[in-house]
Amino acid sequence: MNNTNEMPKKNPLGFQLNLKDFEKATDEEKAQQVRMSESMTFFKDGMRRLRRNKIAMTCLSVLILISLLVTFVPMVYPYTYEQQLGVAQGKRIDKTYNNLKPFEYGKTELEHIANGEKIFPHIFGTDAAGRDYAIRVIYGARISLLVGFFAAIIVLIIGVIYGSVSGYFGGRTDLFMMRIVDIIYSLPDMLIIILLSVVLNQVLTPKIEGTALDKIGTDMISIFIVFALLYWVSMARLVRGQILSIKQNEYILAAKSVGSSPWRIIKKHLLPNSMSVIIISTALQIPSAIFTESYLSFLGLGVSIPMPSLGSLASDALSGVYSYPYRLIIPAIAIWLIVLSFNLLGDGLRDAFDPKLKK
Amino acid sequence: MDSKLALYIVKRLTLAVVTIFLIITITFFVMHQVPGGPFLSEKAPSPAVTKALEEKYGLDKPKSEQYVTYLKGIMKGDFGPSIKQRGREVTTVILQGFKVSLRLGGTAAVIALALGTVLGSIAAIFHNRMIDKIIMVVTTGLVAMPSFIIATLLLLVFCVWVGIFPANGNEPGGLILPIISLSLYPMSYTTRLTRSSMLDVLSQDYIRTARAKGVKPSKVLFKHALRNAVTPVVTYAGPMIAYIITGSLVVEKIFAVPGLGKEFVSSIINRDYTMIMGTTIFLGTLIIIMMLVSDILYKVFDPRIQLG
Numbered sequence: 262m263n264n265t266n267e268m269p270k271k272n273p274l275g276f277q278l279n280l281k282d283f284e285k286a287t288d289e290e291k292a293q294q295v296r297m298s299e300s301m302t303f304f305k306d307g308m309r310r311l312r313r314n315k316i317a318m319t320c321l322s323v324l325i326l327i328s329l330l331v332t333f334v335p336m337v338y339p340y341t342y343e344q345q346l347g348v349a350q351g352k353r354i355d356k357t358y359n360n361l362k363p364f365e366y367g368k369t370e371l372e373h374i375a376n377g378e379k380i381f382p383h384i385f386g387t388d389a390a391g392r393d394y395a396i397r398v399i400y401g402a403r404i405s406l407l408v409g410f411f412a413a414i415i416v417l418i419i420g421v422i423y424g425s426v427s428g429y430f431g432g433r434t435d436l437f438m439m440r441i442v443d444i445i446y447s448l449p450d451m452l453i454i455i456l457l458s459v460v461l462n463q464v465l466t467p468k469i470e471g472t473a474l475d476k477i478g479t480d481m482i483s484i485f486i487v488f489a490l491l492y493w494v495s496m497a498r499l500v501r502g503q504i505l506s507i508k509q510n511e512y513i514l515a516a517k518s519v520g521s522s523p524w525r526i527i528k529k530h531l532l533p534n535s536m537s538v539i540i541i542s543t544a545l546q547i548p549s550a551i552f553t554e555s556y557l558s559f560l561g562l563g564v565s566i567p568m569p570s571l572g573s574l575a576s577d578a579l580s581g582v583y584s585y586p587y588r589l590i591i592p593a594i595a596i597w598l599i600v601l602s603f604n605l606l607g608d609g610l611r612d613a614f615d616p617k618l619k620k
Numbered sequence: 621m622d623s624k625l626a627l628y629i630v631k632r633l634t635l636a637v638v639t640i641f642l643i644i645t646i647t648f649f650v651m652h653q654v655p656g657g658p659f660l661s662e663k664a665p666s667p668a669v670t671k672a673l674e675e676k677y678g679l680d681k682p683k684s685e686q687y688v689t690y691l692k693g694i695m696k697g698d699f700g701p702s703i704k705q706r707g708r709e710v711t712t713v714i715l716q717g718f719k720v721s722l723r724l725g726g727t728a729a730v731i732a733l734a735l736g737t738v739l740g741s742i743a744a745i746f747h748n749r750m751i752d753k754i755i756m757v758v759t760t761g762l763v764a765m766p767s768f769i770i771a772t773l774l775l776l777v778f779c780v781w782v783g784i785f786p787a788n789g790n791e792p793g794g795l796i797l798p799i800i801s802l803s804l805y806p807m808s809y810t811t812r813l814t815r816s817s818m819l820d821v822l823s824q825d826y827i828r829t830a831r832a833k834g835v836k837p838s839k840v841l842f843k844h845a846l847r848n849a850v851t852p853v854v855t856y857a858g859p860m861i862a863y864i865i866t867g868s869l870v871v872e873k874i875f876a877v878p879g880l881g882k883e884f885v886s887s888i889i890n891r892d893y894t895m896i897m898g899t900t901i902f903l904g905t906l907i908i909i910m911m912l913v914s915d916i917l918y919k920v921f922d923p924r925i926q927l928g
Contacts (some may be wrong), residue, residue, distance in 0.1 A: 447639045449907040451866040452900050456650060459896065463654045528735050552766050559768045559870055560885060572768070579772060579874065593769045598754055601764035 275400070303536065310613035314440045317609025320602040327599065331403035340393035342400040343567040360585065361387040385591055392567075394588065400596050401571040404564055405551045408481070409603070412459055412488040412550035419489060420496025421539060427497065428504030439501070446494045451493060454553065458483045458562045463526065480564050484554055499542055503535035511539045537614040544610045548603035551582050571596045627655070629916055636912045643904040644694060646685055647897045654893070699898030704890045710898035716882030719870070724795055724879060725864045728802035732860065735803075735826065736810025737850060742817030745847075755815075759808035767867035771801035771874045788876050797873045802867050806860045810853055818849040846922075851922045858914035862907045 278608040301309075311317055328492045340346065346367055357368040364384045385394035427438040461483035506552030507513070509533065516526050533540075557563040578588035641872065674680045678689060693700055699710035743755040762770070772796050779787040786794045822845055830840045865881075871880035880899065887895035 279851065293755070325755070331869055388923065396633060444639055444642060445636060446641065447908060447911060449862055449904045450867075452904050452907075453643075453646065455869075456647060456896065456900050459891070460650050460653055554865075555766055556768065557764075560873075575768065581776075582776055583780055584774070586780060589772055589776055593773055596769060597761075597765055599758065599759065604683070604764050605760070 274582060283478050293576060299499040303533075304524060307537070307540075307610075308606065310553050314609045317606050317613075320606040320609070323598065323602045324606065325604075327402060328406060331336065331399050331406060334399050335396065335399065335403070338396050338399075339394050340383075342392065342397045342569055344393070345391045346387060346393065346490035359391045360389055360581075361391075361586075363587070367391075385587065386585075388577070394591070397569040398571070398591055398595060399533075401574050401592060402599065404568065404570045405554060405596065405599060408484060408554040409547040409551040409599075411485060412492065412554075413493075413546045415485060415489045415540070415549075416493045416496050416546050417543050420493040421532065424500025424502050427533060428501035429508065429523060429527055429531065431505070431508075435501070439498075442494045442497055445491060445564040446498070448491065450491050451553070451556070452579055454484075454487045455560070455562065457487050457490075459583040461486060480557075480562060483595055484557065484563070488550065494552070496539075496542055496546070499538050500535055503538050504531045511513050540614055541607065541611045544603065548600045548607070549605070551596070574590065625704055625919060628919060632912055632915060634869075636908050640905050644901050645687075647900050649659075649683075651893050651897050652686075656786060675721070681746060683741075684791075694901065699901070700894050702892055702895050703897070704887070704892035710894050713883055713895065714880060714898055714902050717878065717883040720856075720877060721879035721881060722869055722879060723874070724798055725802065725868055727795075727859075728864055729806070729857075729860060730863075731799065732803040732806035732810055733853065733857070735815050736807045737853060739807070740811040740814025741841070741846060743815040747819060750810055755811060759811045760789045761806050762808040763812070765805065767805060767863075768874065769800060770804050770869040771798070771871045774801050790876065790878065794860060794908075795877065798868075798871050798877055800830065801846060801871050801874075802864050805867070806856075810856060811859070813852055813856055816850060817852045818845060821845050821849045824848075851918065853916045853919055854914055854921055858907075858911035859916075860874065861910040863906060865903055 306380065331372045335341075362484060363384060364382050366380060366383070367387075373441055383393050383395065387399065388394050389399065412455055423438065423442075427435045427442075443597065458480060462479050465479040465482060474582055504527075513526060513530055516530055521529075554563055555572030555575075556568065558570040559574070561576065563572055565572045574592040575589055575596075578585065578592070649894045650926065671680070674841075678686055681689075689832070690700070696698045697711055699714070702708045702710050702713060705713065739759075742750040775787055775839040777798060779784050785797050787790075787797075827840060827844055831837075832846050858867055869885055870881070871877070872879045873885045876882070881905070884899040884903070886892075887899065
């Protein structure tokens with residue numbers, strides 16, 4: 262009699278199943294099935310790639326440093342951006358405070374120093390109206406960054422919603438929505454921006470007087486309105502293209518067949534899969550918004566006086582360029598550094614998140 | 621020319637016409653939203669004077685009628701009289717300024733395209749060598765600089781510190797710095813564009829084939845590679861013109877060049893409404909036409925492109 266514990270011998274030419282295939286796995290085999298590493302989500306994978314990119318990480322740290330500076334320095338800085346140091350109530354304007362060179366002091370400040378008091382130095386001197394220049398540059402950078410971020414958020418929201426609706430529903434809706442995008446896309450944006458800021462200035466100023474918006478200034482609001490009107494189109498185009506191609510996948514059909522609502526399909530399936538395009542183009546939107554804001558401020562259409570912006574600081578410095586060249590160089594370097602960092606970071610993000618470039 | 625291309629051209633032409641019409645409409649109605657009309661910002665003339673002025677410029681009529689009149693004028697190339705510059709027609713001012721701006725912008729565009737293609741090809745040929753790295757660093761730096769920053773820094777260095785060029789665009793040699801400031805950014809962009817497309821082309825099989833069968837390296841480069849590599853540059857020509865036009869607004873202001881850009885900026889500052897409208901429509905149309913031409917040329921040059 263055969264031992265019942267042993268497998269019956271398989272006839273090599275027979276069609277019987279090989280019973281060895283149905284044996285219980287040994288512990289060793291089980292161990293092989295254990296996951297070797299943590300699962301990688303798309304976002305983690307991209308971030309890992311980004312972290313390896315030295316240039317992008319340097320730019321990111323520069324930007325974080327600048328953001329921290331512009332957020333916290335004004336809190337502790339002894340001067341404000343609008344404070345004219347030579348002007349005190351009930352006294353004549355002290356002209357010694359105007360046009361100070363870096364690390365020079367005004368008349369009354371010199372007296373204080375002679376008495377042994379400590380006065381915070383004017384690192385970049387003062388401007389023609391006796392305002393501390395360093396804090397003005399910091400405020401200018403703050404405005405530039407804020408405009409960049411808010412513009413990017415506006416563009417992101419409008420562009421993503423518009424693009425995904427157009428891409429998801431397709432057909433005649435898509436055709437109609439994309440014709441609108443085509444037309445807005447071919448409008449010369451800078452000219453329209455200039456036109457709108459000229460007019461919005463006049464129209465909005467009386468309307469918002471006294472409200473909370475008054476503080477931001479009409480020019481800023483008109484810049485944001487313009488971004489909301491014109492700049493979202495390229496984002497919408499990208500998102501639509503992405504969604505059109507993802508829509509073809511079987512899992513979308515599956516989701517539809519179990520009765521998911523369009524909104525849920527867009528939110529749960531389509532948008533997460535087009536994340537790379539959205540991240541990259543949002544990152545590249547920021548420097549272009551900063552560009553536009555500084556350009557408008559340079560033309561005198563940006564933020565309202567006495568609020569400084571890097572563009573308006575450069576423009577103001579132009580008249581005194583022979584005597585005070587550093588007043589031009591400092592904001593110029595600031596704009597350049599911010600835009601350059603965002604550009605390179607955007608490139609890094611593209612390398613990290615664009616699946617087409619994966620090796 | 622096949623029918624698909626013809627259809628594409630017709631489609632794009634229609635879009636361009638619609639856009640130009642839209643610009644005119646937007647400009648007209650947006651400008652007429654200004655409260656109190658163009659004369660109110662002045663030191664408030666008496667009602668009688670305002671009325672007379674409004675009658676003179678046709679502002680007392682209903683908006684739709686004014687719009688039709690304005691449209692008819694534009695068809696004839698007439699943008700009406702300037703409100704702030706007494707006795708001057710907007711059209712004359714535009715044409716006068718445009719002559720100067722065309723010379724400035726045209727030269728900048730040609731320099732940018734020529735130098736950009738050459739530098740881009742050099743960078744691609746010497747890929748990953750020192751010269752490629754230098755070109756890439758410089759162009760990356762320049763692409764992050766707005767035109768007004770380039771212009772003001774050039775002014776500072778070459779007019780204030782070194783003093784070899786005049787700061788005034790009217791003087792002889794005064795156009796050199798404005799041209800450089802306008803062309804640096806598009807040149808850098810063209811360089812990067814040419815470099816990447818050249819790298820792409822150089823790794824193609826037909827280049828290896830050409831080399832293998834013993835074609836001279838210079839011929840491979842100019843006849844096989846460059847021709848295919850410059851096609852993307854053609855698409856950039858349209859946006860480049862748009863960049864140069866908007867850039868010239870500030871550059872002409874900085875260097876006091878008596879061109880259309882300076883005219884536009886001063887009309888904004890003076891709130892010269894008819895002038896702003898005329899210049900916006902003129903420049904907008906110019907940009908749209910250039911975009912159209914560059915898009916169509918792209919399709920003609922590269923028959924592989926899918927017509928959308």
